[in-house]
Amino acid sequence: MVNKSISLIGVPTDIGAGHRGASMGPEALRVANLSARLAKRGLDVVDRGNLQGPLNPWLPPQDGYRHLPEVRAWNEAVHEAVHAELALGRLPIMLGGDHSLAIGSISAVARYCREQRKQLRVLWLDAHADFNTAEVTPSGNIHGMPVACLCGKGPKELVEVGGHVPATTPDVFRQVGIRSVDEAEKRLVRESQVSIFDMRHIDEVGMKRTMEEALAGVDENTHLHISFDVDFLDPTIAPGVGTTVRGGPNYREAQLCMEMIADTGRIGSIDIVELNPAFDKKNQTARLAVDLVESLFGKSTLIR
Structure with a gap:
């Protein structure tokens, strides 16, 4: 059964991103009533407020990385906060912030899984594989690198x-919705053998079969971590992101994806990242994200 004790952790920074604005994501999710909507589902929701960290200096890359010391500081804060909630027996939801913050949250979840002898499975819902390194990154933006860093490919600091x-x-990841991978990054992804269910795969076999494959092997000893980058969604329904990529899942596909994850009953932790209210229209992307997170906790059209 899914943990009914939820902790919201705001991480208001765009330190790893290429555009300003993801720092406003946590507040947009609060404005869209995330806490109240989850509480209505019978969950015990506590909002821990926002973590603190360095301001974004908005500097060019140094040695292939932008803002490395600041990204490290934010991720250490995220790691400690997420691990503390898991240790209390609560389910942490990180309200991002950009996707570089997944280094802190997933490293904390992995640590918790080692302590509890649980199997970790990460569902990475994203338009991007986020497996860049300093050698291949076109931009130096660390939000394109968290999966590589988590797999040990990256700067010592991260x-x-x-x-x-x-x-x-790499074997803990299942990446779903991928449709934008940098040329040199493709080689790294292939070498590491991360499981990728790209949009072509979803087009060919459908979201149902894709999610059955991505969730295969999840059992009662599995901790399921959902890293939900809002740019996973097609920009026609979710314009409020910094890096839109056409051709993502539509509303029904996204709902089915979330409902099938909910059906496992194994969700242990969640990231919601890359929501950028500066690019949004009347907070519609935040409202959609909240709607989908509700579906992760069992909201569905009919009583199944």
């Missing part, structure tokens, strides 16, 4: 967050 190197291995 691969060592949480103290266990690598924090995770």
Whole structure:
């Protein structure tokens, strides 16, 4: 059964992103009533407020990385906060913030899984594979690197967050909705053998079969972590992101994806990242994200 004790952790920074604005994501999710909507589902929801960290200096890359010391500081804060909630027996939902913050949250979840002898499965719902390194990144933006860093490919400052190197291995990831991978990044992804269910796969076999494959092997000893980048969704329904990529899942496909995850009863932690209210229309993307997160906790059209 899914944990009914939920902790919301705001992480208001766009430190790893290429556009300003993801720092406003946590507040947009609160304005869209995330806490009240989850409480209505019978969950015990506590909002822990926002973590603190360095301001975004908005500087060019140094040695292939933008804002490395600041990204490290934010991720260490995320790691400690997420691990503390898991240790209390609560289900943490990180309200991002950009996707570089997943280094902190997933390293904390991986640490918790090692302590509890649980199997970790990460569902990475995203338009991007986020497996760049300093050698291949076109931009130096660290929000394009968290999966690589978690798998031990990246700067010492980030691969060592949480103290266990690598924090995770590529086999724990199932990436769904991918449709934008940089040329050199494709080679890294292939070499690491991360499981990717790209949009072509979803087009060919449908979302139902894709999610059955992505969730195969999840059992009662599995901790399921959902890393939900809002740019996973098609920009026609979710314009409020910094890096829109056409051709993502539509509303019904996204709902089915979330409902099938909910059906496992194994969700243990969630990231909601890359929501950028600066690009949104009347907070519609935040409202949609809240709607989908409700579906992760069992909201469906009919009583099944």
